[in-house]
Amino acid sequence: MLRLAPAGARTIVDMSYARHFLDFQGSAIPRTMQKLAVTRLSPNFREAVTLRRDCPVPLPGDGDLLVRNRFVGINASDINYSAGRYDPSVQPPFDVGFEGIGEVVALGLSASAKYTVGQPVAYMAPGAFAEYTVVPASVAVAVPSVKPEYLTLLVSGTTAYISLKELGALAPGKKVLVTAAAGGTGQFAVQLSKKAKCHVVGTCSSAEKAAFLKSLGCDRPINYNAESVAAVLKREYPAGVDVVYESVGGAMFDLAVDALTTKGRLIVIGFISGYQSPTGLAPVKAGTLPAKLLRRSASIQGFFLNHYLSEYQAAVGHLLKMCDSGELLCGVDLGEQAPEGRFTGLASVFRAVDYLYMGRNTGKIVVELPHSVGSKL
Numbered sequence: 001m002l003r004l005a006p007a008g009a010r011t012i013v014d015m016s017y018a019r020h021f022l023d024f025q026g027s028a029i030p031r032t033m034q035k036l037a038v039t040r041l042s043p044n045f046r047e048a049v050t051l052r053r054d055c056p057v058p059l060p061g062d063g064d065l066l067v068r069n070r071f072v073g074i075n076a077s078d079i080n081y082s083a084g085r086y087d088p089s090v091q092p093p094f095d096v097g098f099e100g101i102g103e104v105v106a107l108g109l110s111a112s113a114k115y116t117v118g119q120p121v122a123y124m125a126p127g128a129f130a131e132y133t134v135v136p137a138s139v140a141v142a143v144p145s146v147k148p149e150y151l152t153l154l155v156s157g158t159t160a161y162i163s164l165k166e167l168g169a170l171a172p173g174k175k176v177l178v179t180a181a182a183g184g185t186g187q188f189a190v191q192l193s194k195k196a197k198c199h200v201v202g203t204c205s206s207a208e209k210a211a212f213l214k215s216l217g218c219d220r221p222i223n224y225n226a227e228s229v230a231a232v233l234k235r236e237y238p239a240g241v242d243v244v245y246e247s248v249g250g251a252m253f254d255l256a257v258d259a260l261t262t263k264g265r266l267i268v269i270g271f272i273s274g275y276q277s278p279t280g281l282a283p284v285k286a287g288t289l290p291a292k293l294l295r296r297s298a299s300i301q302g303f304f305l306n307h308y309l310s311e312y313q314a315a316v317g318h319l320l321k322m323c324d325s326g327e328l329l330c331g332v333d334l335g336e337q338a339p340e341g342r343f344t345g346l347a348s349v350f351r352a353v354d355y356l357y358m359g360r361n362t363g364k365i366v367v368e369l370p371h372s373v374g375s376k377l
Contacts (some may be wrong), residue, residue, distance in 0.1 A: 029066070029105055033057045034346050035130030037093045041084040043276050045353045048082035049096055051346055058134045059106070065115055065135045066106035071148045072128045073099040074352045074365035075155055075184070076247075076272045085280055097129030097349075099154040101146055102369075111137035120146045124154045124312075129349055131369060141316050149330035152184065152364040153319040155305065157330070159269055160188035161315045163303040164196075164245070167267050172197035174242040177233075177259060179252050181218060182209035184364035185269065187331050189245045190216045195327075201241065203229055203252070205359050212362050216329060233259045240264055240296075249273045250282030257289065260298045268302045276357060331363025343367040 032054045042048040060066045075098055080086060082096060101122040104115055114137060115121065121140045127133050143150045164170060176193040180186045181202025193200045194217040202218040204210055210221035222232050233241070233255075240261030246253060249271025256266055274282035293299065305312075322328035335343035335352060338360065343352045344367070352365050 029132075030057060033131040035127070036096050036346060036349060038082045038084075038096050039092050041082070041092060043079045043083040043278070043280065045079050045082055046350055048079075049350070050093075055130075057132050060108045060111065060134050062108040063110045063137050064108050065104045065111055065121065065137050065140055067100065067102045067121060067123065067133050067135050067140075068105045068371060069100040069128065069131060069133060069369050070102040070146045070371065071100065071151050072097055072349070072367050072369065073151050073155060073184075074349070074356055074367065075099070076270055076275060076356060078353060079275050079357075080280060083280065095127035095130065097127060099124045099151060100128035100133055101143065101148070101151045101154075103146060105132070107137070115140065115142070120144070122150050122154055124158075129346060131346070141313070141320075143320065144324065148332045148334065148364075148366040148368070149323060150320065151366055152188075152330040152332060153316060153323060156184040156364050157188050157319045157328075158312060158315045159185050159303070159305050160192055160245075161319055162305070162308045162311050163267055163269060164189065164192050165315075166308065166311070167265070167301050167303060168193075168196075168243050168245075169265065170196035170198055170243065174198045175201065175237060175240075175261075176243045176245065177201045177203075177241045177256065178218075178245045179203045179248045179256065180272070181221070182212050182331075182362050183247070184361070185247060186245070187212075187216060187329070187363055190218050191328055193243075193245075194218075198243075201233075201237070203248075209362055212331065230255050230258075243267065245269065247272060250284060254285045257292055257298075257300075260292075260296055262296050262298070264296060264298045266298070266300045268300060272357075333361040333363045333365050334368060335365070344370060 034053050035055050036049050037052050038048050039050040104117050104119045120143050122143050123135045123140045125135050176198045178186050178189045181190050182204040190200050190202055200218050201220045202213045203222050203224055205225055210223045213221040222229050241259050242264050244256040244266040246256050246268050247270040250273040323330050338355050349367050352367050356365050
């Protein structure tokens with residue numbers, strides 16, 4: 001409520017009605033926090049992003065939640081965001097990070113109709129690489145508990161689920177090739193294709209990842225550091241594959257196009273091999289592409305999750321049920337095998353991004369943000 005003041009006096013905003021929502025039983029929400037912010041545009045995450053300390057903890061608006069983040073997810077596109085490729089009109093500084101999971105520690109009056117303080121929630125929203133993030137209640141997802149497995153579903157799981165549902169035309173007996181199959185999104189593309197009774201081929205970079213893919217039900221893991229992907233496909237799948245789920249780009253994209261069968265379809269969800277370059281792209285042999293597609297009545301279609309947000313909430317709900325019932329394995333990589341150990345704290349986000357681009361991860365890379373000693377939640 002705004003109190004009218006005499007002329008010349010300053011206006012006073014009365015927030016007393018919201019006291020309950022802004023302080024949960026002495027939970028001691030601090031005044032300041034740490035967060036990561038893009039301070040210069042660059043595809044080099046370490047050059048682009050700065051760890052800022054003593055930032056004010058934001059206050060939630062009427063329809064918002066203030067979430068204390070416990071885990072945040074690493075995505076290949078974090079460096080596209082830091083390079084300013086998604087919205088060139090936005091200039092530094094701006095917050096970074098796409099997804100988090102934690103507890104509600106404060107909320108606005110309208111948001112309290114659906115959520116309560118102390119409730120675990122997950123979200124896909126900008127600014128996740130912070131100790132506290134304001135999240136519109138409309139985009140938050142209530143989860144049973146704060147565990148990193150749920151975080152894998154927010155971007156990676158929904159990307160695989162919605163893209164295959166909308167574009168894959170999966171059917172029993174279809175042959176599906178998944179590139180970067182042991183990664184955050186690839187792991188779900190493999191499992192969802194198997195649930196559709198498809199035959200799944202998955203590329204990966206190590207024997208350990210090949211074993212992981214086998215555990216997911218992948219019929220033919222291909223460790224490209226031990227055998228030629230092109231040779232395996234030519235020898236074992238001479239008629240081609242029906243669907244390619246492609247996220248690597250460059251030479252792998254060219255190989256995938258050549259592997260398509262008649263009426264085959266290639267779904268592009270990314271092209272990570274080029275993200276670190278100035279243009280964000282790795283060269284492909286596009287000159288002969290029209291002829292190849294025409295000759296096979298084949299198709300290529302891109303998928304960007306933000307264009308399918310109308311499907312998002314239903315997809316997350318479905319995947320959460322699958323995860324809780326054990327139908328879906330949600331592989332998490334917290335960095336136990338990383339050279340400097342587990343990814344803990346915001347400063348380790350830099351290492352986690354490096355780890356992703358070195359191709360070291362198995363499953364989704366997740367960073368833990370330990371909560372402060374003084375917290376009562």
